Amino acid sequence: MDVLFGRNKKEQLEPVKAKVRGQIPPWLQGTLLRNGPGMHTIGESKYNHWFDGLALLHSFAIRDGEVSYRSKYLRSDTYNANIEANRIVVSEFGTMAYPDPCKNIFSKAFSYLSHTIPDFTDNCLINIMKCGEDFYATSETNYIRKINPETLETLEKVDYRKYVAVNMATAHPHYDAAGNVFNMGTSIVDKGKTKYVMFRIPAEVPEAKGKGKRSPLTQAEAFCSVPSRSLLSPSYYHSFGITENYLVFLEQPFKLDILKMATAYIRGVSWASCMAFHPEDKTYIHVIDQRTRKPMPVRFYTDPLVVFHHVNAYEEDGCIVFDVIAYDDSSLYQLFYLANLNQAFEQNARLTSAPTLRRFALPLRGDQNAEVGSNLIKLTSTTARALKEKDDQVYCQPEFLYEGLELPRINYSYNGKPYRYVFAAEVQWSPIPTKVPGLEVLRLSDRNGKIGGQEGDASLGQDKLEVVMDCPRKGAVPKAVQLGQEARAGIYPLMSLLSTSCVPQCGRTQVQGPPKACTLSSMEGTTYYVLALSDGTHCFFKNDF
Numbered sequence: 001m002d003v004l005f006g007r008n009k010k011e012q013l014e015p016v017k018a019k020v021r022g023q024i025p026p027w028l029q030g031t032l033l034r035n036g037p038g039m040h041t042i043g044e045s046k047y048n049h050w051f052d053g054l055a056l057l058h059s060f061a062i063r064d065g066e067v068s069y070r071s072k073y074l075r076s077d078t079y080n081a082n083i084e085a086n087r088i089v090v091s092e093f094g095t096m097a098y099p100d101p102c103k104n105i106f107s108k109a110f111s112y113l114s115h116t117i118p119d120f121t122d123n124c125l126i127n128i129m130k131c132g133e134d135f136y137a138t139s140e141t142n143y144i145r146k147i148n149p150e151t152l153e154t155l156e157k158v159d160y161r162k163y164v165a166v167n168m169a170t171a172h173p174h175y176d177a178a179g180n181v182f183n184m185g186t187s188i189v190d191k192g193k194t195k196y197v198m199f200r201i202p203a204e205v206p207e208a209k210g211k212g213k214r215s216p217l218t219q220a221e222a223f224c225s226v227p228s229r230s231l232l233s234p235s236y237y238h239s240f241g242i243t244e245n246y247l248v249f250l251e252q253p254f255k256l257d258i259l260k261m262a263t264a265y266i267r268g269v270s271w272a273s274c275m276a277f278h279p280e281d282k283t284y285i286h287v288i289d290q291r292t293r294k295p296m297p298v299r300f301y302t303d304p305l306v307v308f309h310h311v312n313a314y315e316e317d318g319c320i321v322f323d324v325i326a327y328d329d330s331s332l333y334q335l336f337y338l339a340n341l342n343q344a345f346e347q348n349a350r351l352t353s354a355p356t357l358r359r360f361a362l363p364l365r366g367d368q369n370a371e372v373g374s375n376l377i378k379l380t381s382t383t384a385r386a387l388k389e390k391d392d393q394v395y396c397q398p399e400f401l402y403e404g405l406e407l408p409r410i411n412y413s414y415n416g417k418p419y420r421y422v423f424a425a426e427v428q429w430s431p432i433p434t435k436v437p438g439l440e441v442l443r444l445s446d447r448n449g450k451i452g453g454q455e456g457d458a459s460l461g462q463d464k465l466e467v468v469m470d471c472p473r474k475g476a477v478p479k480a481v482q483l484g485q486e487a488r489a490g491i492y493p494l495m496s497l498l499s500t501s502c503v504p505q506c507g508r509t510q511v512q513g514p515p516k517a518c519t520l521s522s523m524e525g526t527t528y529y530v531l532a533l534s535d536g537t538h539c540f541f542k543n544d545f
């Protein structure tokens, strides 16, 4: 694994022809630009995290059935300073570094904390953004780097702060059909306020007399802002959703701690260590109307979760539907520490929660007559619910669509519109062998279903799984092992992975849930499930579908 992840990649400056298997359709012409970490060690020094590596730009030029590939390191100030010093001198997400004392070329990141937070990196390794005719390598700090899409040469360094008041911005902007860019960023303790700022960069800029072509960034416009719930701990976010008329932003309980960031440099700890998941908090769902440029007043919220990637969002029958890949904790970042990406990866680097594709639905119009507790979603296309609560609050429960996938892509011409396909990488994970003490998958081979617990029956309905089992200890509430959460009442469709429900019935507990909800292992057609009970014991059952 470390060979794959931690190895420094060589640039390929001269285009090389790729071997093409099969045939590339003649209409497929253009250049695919990609970005990502390429160099993980400089001299004797090593980055700690995979998201720290120096940006390597890749281009795949596709013409007349042929593909030619080239790659080049982004010549960021960070790259140049590191190479010159032959060590890491600029801090990245997971690595705190110290500049050469006599070459302090870097200014400060936040003006109000100017003495403590050094300037952020311009190692733009995450994505590529198109602004009008220009291409930029992007990360999540205030810096982006213009690049030449043909030669992959590095051009000017642009500071977003010159155009919009943000200290960091996402690397996943959206585009409309005309090529206008929509993005958002966080403005930290600026004039005593911390807020999330939504901004638009037009695709075209009218030429100013005598000034020639101007960058679309000069016309960037902040069109809305949402105050952060907390001045010193704004949420971290990696992307957001957009529909034809709305923007969807999740203010999740995965937060940056600005005071920790302010002392990180003197404490010698990384930015990553200044981020924390707060499972006791909620996830607030903000909806911004692009026409009024204002957030909707309804307070939508859901359970604590961590989302990196929004997949798509759209409007349907007076509702906003949006799909995200969500985790129940922040274990994803842990997984990518290079020390975890070693040969023992299979054993020691586990996600403790699965990335699941979840669909949320939000009502666009309030129903004054709806009773408290009622579901405001009348769509037949989803089982996602939005429950009316007192004080204008709406509690959203997603539909679980699929488990174990990340890095989602869609056909972008369906962005913001109803769509059918998600293309994503499968993520294999299973925390069970490490999470349930004293249990080994091997022991399941005795196939009697009585390993340490009591046997129940499972039967597969047309669209749901129903499991009836004895609850060994009265008052012990079933928990799904993978979730580590108490099961909730309700009936779930087959695809609602990870959901279980529990309805106590005459000393027995009926558990309904989808087949993969708590899969332990599958042997010769038999799948074993395990439910962890709140008293710390486990129940088992099996099926022979």
Ligand SMILES: CC1=C(/C=C/C(C)=C/C=C/C(C)=C/C=O)C(C)(C)CCC1
Pocket (backbone or CB within 6 Å): 051, 091, 092, 093, 120, 121, 126, 139, 140, 141, 168, 238, 271, 308, 309
């Ligand atoms: C340097 C730096 C940051 C960088 C974050 C990065 C580089 C995140 C990459 C995330 C990815 C690739 C997620 C994939 O799902 C912060 C935390 C914004 C702020 C502090 C300075």
Ligand SMILES: [Fe+2]
Pocket (backbone or CB within 6 Å): 172, 238, 308, 309
């Ligand atoms: Fe991403």
